[in-house]
Amino acid sequence: MLKISFTRVLLVAAVMFALTGTSSAAIIFSINIAPPPLPVYEQPLCPGDGYMWTPGYWAYGDGGFFWVPGTWVLIPEPGLLWTPGYWGWANGVFVFNEGYWGPQIGFYGGINYGFGYVGVGYEGGYWRNGAFFYNRSVNHIGHVTNIYNKTVVNVTVNNYVSYNGGAGGLTARPNAEEEAAMRDRHVAPIAAQIQHREAASTNRELYESVNHGKPAIAATARPGEFSGGGVVKAKAAARSYTPPTARGGAAPAREAAAPAHEATAPRTSTYTHPNDLPAINRPTYSGGNSKQDKQYQQQQDKLYAKQQQERQQLQQKQEQEHQKLGQNANPKKVQQLEQRHQQQTQQMQQRHATEQKSLESRAPQAKAKK
Numbered sequence: 001m002l003k004i005s006f007t008r009v010l011l012v013a014a015v016m017f018a019l020t021g022t023s024s025a026a027i028i029f030s031i032n033i034a035p036p037p038l039p040v041y042e043q044p045l046c047p048g049d050g051y052m053w054t055p056g057y058w059a060y061g062d063g064g065f066f067w068v069p070g071t072w073v074l075i076p077e078p079g080l081l082w083t084p085g086y087w088g089w090a091n092g093v094f095v096f097n098e099g100y101w102g103p104q105i106g107f108y109g110g111i112n113y114g115f116g117y118v119g120v121g122y123e124g125g126y127w128r129n130g131a132f133f134y135n136r137s138v139n140h141i142g143h144v145t146n147i148y149n150k151t152v153v154n155v156t157v158n159n160y161v162s163y164n165g166g167a168g169g170l171t172a173r174p175n176a177e178e179e180a181a182m183r184d185r186h187v188a189p190i191a192a193q194i195q196h197r198e199a200a201s202t203n204r205e206l207y208e209s210v211n212h213g214k215p216a217i218a219a220t221a222r223p224g225e226f227s228g229g230g231v232v233k234a235k236a237a238a239r240s241y242t243p244p245t246a247r248g249g250a251a252p253a254r255e256a257a258a259p260a261h262e263a264t265a266p267r268t269s270t271y272t273h274p275n276d277l278p279a280i281n282r283p284t285y286s287g288g289n290s291k292q293d294k295q296y297q298q299q300q301d302k303l304y305a306k307q308q309q310e311r312q313q314l315q316q317k318q319e320q321e322h323q324k325l326g327q328n329a330n331p332k333k334v335q336q337l338e339q340r341h342q343q344q345t346q347q348m349q350q351r352h353a354t355e356q357k358s359l360e361s362r363a364p365q366a367k368a369k370k
Contacts, residue, residue, distance in 0.1 A: 031060055031094050034168070035087045036208050037160040037238035039067070041218035043115050043140040044232045046072055050132065053124055053139065054082050054193065055113035056219060058162055058208070060096070061201045065208040068200045069226070070115075070219040076101055076190050078130050083181065084108045084117060089165030100188060106181035109164035110172020115139060116152065119172065123152040160238030167338050196223035213237030274315040274345055280307055280352070292364035303359055307352045314348060 035058045043053065056070035073082070085099035086109030099108070105122045116124020116138045125134045133146040141147060164170045174182070200206050203226065205216050214237040221230025318341045325337060 032092070033060075033065075033094065034166065035060075035094065035162045036065055036213050038111075038113065038162050039214055039218055039234040039238060040160070040236045041070070041234045042232055043070070044072070044219050044221040044230050046134065046139060046141040046144060047221055047230075049144050049146070050074055052082050052132065053115050054099070055084050055115060055117055057085060057113075058087070059197060059201065061207075063204075063207050063209065066201055066203070066206045067208070067211070067215040067218070068197050069206075069215070069217050070113075071196060071223050072221055073190065073193060073223055075132065076187060078132075079103055079127055080187060081105050081122060081127075084111070084113055086111050087163035089163065089169055094163060094166065098189065100186040101190075102181060102184050102186050104177070104181045104184060106184075107172075107174040107178035110170040111162060111164065118152060119170075120175065120178070123150065167334055192223040196220075199224050199226065273318055273341055274311040274348070277311065277345070277349060280304060280311075289364055296362075296364055299359060303355060307355070310348060310352075314344060318344070 038056070038058075041056070046053075051072040052075050054071055054073050057068050058065045059068050060066075075082075080101040081104065083100055083102060083106040085097055087094050087096050088109055089095075097109075100106070108117070110119045111117075112119045116122050116135060123135060124138050125132055127133075128146075131146050133148055134141050134144055135152070136147050136149050138152050161168065161170055164172060200217075203217070204210055211234075214234045216233050217226050217231055218234035219232040220226060225231070321337060321341075325333060
């Protein structure tokens with residue numbers, strides 16, 4: 001069983017307050033194990049008006065990390081929005097910051113939970129004249145009164161990372177609006193949310209040691225309803241998922257807290273390793289000339305195979321460098337290696353995008369019909 005020092009928690013709370021302005025009351029506990037990546041799952045159908053989506057997250061119990069399914073929750077009072085909780089790295093440990101209800105969305109680590117939570121703010125809905133309106137483009141909704149459609153562009157690159165700071169973590173910092181939200185009125189999670197988490201903690205199938213990053217109950221239509229038609233299974237573990245033994249124990253410490261003037265700097269999130277990248281697009285083409293189309297498709301397939309091979313080669317090279325460094329390496333050297341890997345992966349991704357764009361520019365032109 002993991003022993004947690006209350007004194008250590010208070011110290012970490014003070015550090016987190018200095019870094020982000022988050023109230024120490026929001027900090028639940030701290031551990032030295034990196035949280036798993038977020039699983040891939042779909043959103044269950046919204047039960048009706050007055051519900052707001054609260055994304056799933058990894059919590060920690062005596063048996064290790066367990067998945068708290070995403071669920072639709074009745075909004076406790078008009079005008080409130082849900083800011084998800086998140087794991088953050090500070091003073092050598094990972095700290096979980098509890099989510100809360102408030103009049104505006106606060107900082108949640110830059111984590112892309114999906115379904116409108118794209119890393120900053122919320123694109124899934126808004127309040128107007130005492131009614132909550134749902135964005136159909138990111139929500140699975142049925143019989144609700146107020147809907148609209150708005151295309152949502154992800155602010156962060158979704159590589160399923162579930163924590164902020166530390167090795168491999170996101171680098172987001174609170175912007176001015178999020179800092180203001182931190183100081184605004186907060187309403188604690190309602191009883192249904194607390195009971196939902198407690199129920200998850202007693203379900204063996206939700207523990208990472210059992211589901212290996214792919215929980216059978218990834219999301220539910222209502223809090224605590226872990227069976228029936230409203231339950232959604234995870235489609236897959238994240239591509240970046242690695243078992244706890246591969247993730248290791250304590251992550252390397254950050255060299256220093258970010259200066260105050262960086263608090264509103266633009267947030268960035270890039271892939272660290274090739275295995276974290278989205279699948280390569282393998283387009284098909286039909287321009288009306290079967291011979292030219294076949295030649296062009298062969299070029300597409302050749303480029304696809306080449307890029308796949310380059311990904312695998314770079315991934316193997318980076319894994320070998322990690323193994324050579326060892327699990328007990330100096331934190332600074334680990335951080336430098338991660339930064340170099342991130343740069344290599346980004347350069348390869350940019351090169352592949354340029355190659356694809358160049359090939360697309362040479363695609364056969366469809367002949368106009370007479």
